[in-house]
Amino acid sequence: MSSTTTVTVTASSSLNVASSKDGKPKRLHRIPQFQTKEETRRWQLEQMAGAFRVFAKLGFADGGSGHISLRDPVRPDTFWINPYGVHFGLLTVSDMVHIDEDGNRIGGGEKPVNTAGFIIHAAIHKRRPDINAACHLHSPYGRAWSTFGKPIDMLNQDSCMFYKDLAVYGSFGGVVFAKEEGGRIADALGTSKNIILQNHGLLTAGGTIGEAAAFFIALERACQTQLLVEAAMAPNGTQLRKSLVSDEEAQYTKEGTGTPEVMYMQFEPEYQLILKETRGEFLE
Numbered sequence: 001m002s003s004t005t006t007v008t009v010t011a012s013s014s015l016n017v018a019s020s021k022d023g024k025p026k027r028l029h030r031i032p033q034f035q036t037k038e039e040t041r042r043w044q045l046e047q048m049a050g051a052f053r054v055f056a057k058l059g060f061a062d063g064g065s066g067h068i069s070l071r072d073p074v075r076p077d078t079f080w081i082n083p084y085g086v087h088f089g090l091l092t093v094s095d096m097v098h099i100d101e102d103g104n105r106i107g108g109g110e111k112p113v114n115t116a117g118f119i120i121h122a123a124i125h126k127r128r129p130d131i132n133a134a135c136h137l138h139s140p141y142g143r144a145w146s147t148f149g150k151p152i153d154m155l156n157q158d159s160c161m162f163y164k165d166l167a168v169y170g171s172f173g174g175v176v177f178a179k180e181e182g183g184r185i186a187d188a189l190g191t192s193k194n195i196i197l198q199n200h201g202l203l204t205a206g207g208t209i210g211e212a213a214a215f216f217i218a219l220e221r222a223c224q225t226q227l228l229v230e231a232a233m234a235p236n237g238t239q240l241r242k243s244l245v246s247d248e249e250a251q252y253t254k255e256g257t258g259t260p261e262v263m264y265m266q267f268e269p270e271y272q273l274i275l276k277e278t279r280g281e282f283l284e
Contacts, residue, residue, distance in 0.1 A: 029261035031208060040073040042093075044133070045080065047209035049093045049282040051267070052082065053274045054213065055137060056089035060220070066137035067117035070096075070209060071125055073132075077101060079125050081118065083111035092284045101126060123182035124189065124205065131193070133212040134205040142202035145223035149198035152219075152226045154245040159222050160253035161215070161263075167192040172199035194219055207260050214266035 034040045048070050055061065066088070070080040080096045082088075098107035103118050117136070124134050145152070149170045154160055169188035173181045185203070189195045193205045194215055202223070204215035233240050245253070256262070274282075 029265040031210075031261055031264050037073040044070050044073065044209050045093045045096055046283055047213075047267075047271065048080065048082075048096060048133075049091055050271045050274055051135070051209055051213040052088040052091040053278060053282050054267075054270045055135075055216075056087065057274065058139075058217065058220075060137045060139045060216075061088040062138040064114065067114055067121065068135045068209070068212070069117070069121035069125065069133065071132040072098065076129075078106060079121065080108060081113050081121060083109050084114045084117075086111065092282045094284055119179055119182035120185055120203070123179070123186040124203075127183075127186040128189070128205070130207065131205045132207050133209045134203060135212045135216040136197075136201065136203040137216065138201045139216075139220045141224035141227060142196070142220050143200070145226055146196050146198055146201055149196075151196065152222050153229075153242065154250045155222075155225060155229060155242065156245070157253055157257065158218055159225070160245055160250045161218050161258035162194055162222065163247075163250040163254040163258070165192050165194055165254065165258060166219075167195040169195055169197045169200075172197075206263060208264055210264035210267035210271070211260050213270075214263040217270070218263075218266070 032043065034043060048068055051068055055066075060066065064085045067082055072078045072080060078098060078100045080098050082091055083095055083097055086095060095109045095111070097105055097109045097111065097113050099113060099118065100106055101122055103113075103115075103122070120136060121134055124131060149168060151166050151168055152159055152162060154163060167189050169185055171184070173184070185195070185197065189203070189205075193212075195203050197203060202216060202219050204212050204219055206212035206215060229242065233242070
C-alpha cells in the first residue's frame with residue numbers, strides 16, 4: 001500500500017486534487033472540448049505552433065531536424081506536420097502542412113516536409129489510432145542518453161511519469177528514408193506513448209499536442225537527470241548508490257502525474273507564457 005496521503009477536497013477547496021472512492025488521487029484537470037471537429041482542429045494547430053515556439057526557447061531546435069505531427073480531427077486518416085527547413089521559433093499555424101498517408105499535400109502550408117519525419121509519423125499514426133500527436137526532436141540530453149540504448153531509471157517523481165510507458169528502439173538504421181524503418185520504430189513503440197531511439201533521440205506521443213509536448217519536455221529533463229546521476233557515480237571508489245523508486249510507488253506516482261489530463265496541464269503554463277511573450281504571433 002502506498003504511503004502517500006491523499007487529501008479529501010471539499011466543495012469550497014482550491015486544491016487541484018480530490019480523492020476518489022478507490023483512494024486514488026483524482027485530478028481536477030480537464031482537456032478542452034469543442035462543439036465541432038473544425039474547432040478542435042484549429043485549437044490543436046494553435047497548440048502545435050505554440051509547442052514549436054516553446055521547444056525553440058528550450059534549445060531543442062536543430063536545423064532542419066525535428067518534427068511534430070497532429071492527426072487531423074476532421075479527416076483522421078491524414079495528419080499535419082511542420083514544413084522542412086523552417087526554424088521552430090518562426091513557425092505559425094499557417095505554416096503547418098496537411099498531408100495524407102502517402103505523403104501528398106492536401107492543404108495548409110505549401111513548403112515540402114521532412115521525408116524521414118513523414119515516414120516515422122505516418123507509421124505511428126497508422127498503427128496507433130489512440131495517438132493524435134507525436135513529437136520527435138534531436139534534443140541534447142535525449143540524444144546523449146540514447147547512445148546507451150537503455151530506458152531511464154525511476155530516480156524521482158518526474159521519472160515516474162514514464163513508468164511502464166517508455167520503450168526503447170535498440171537499433172539505428174541511419175536517417176529514416178525507408179517505410180520499413182518507420183514500421184520498425186512503430187513496432188518498438190508498442191503500446192507505450194514514449195520511446196528512446198538508440199543513437200538518435202526521443203519520441204513522445206499523446207492524445208493531444210499538449211500531452212505529447214509535455215512528455216517530451218519531461219523525458220528530456222529525465223535524461224538530463226539520469227546523465228547527472230551516472231556522472232556522479234562514475235569516479236572510481238565512489239560511495240554513492242542509486243536509491244530507486246519502488247515499483248509500487250512508481251505506479252502510484254504514474255497514475256497521479258502521467259495521465260493525459262495532467263500532462264496536458266503540464267504544457268499549458270508553457271503555452272500561456274509563450275503566447276504572452278510572442279503576443280500570439282504564432283497564431284497567424
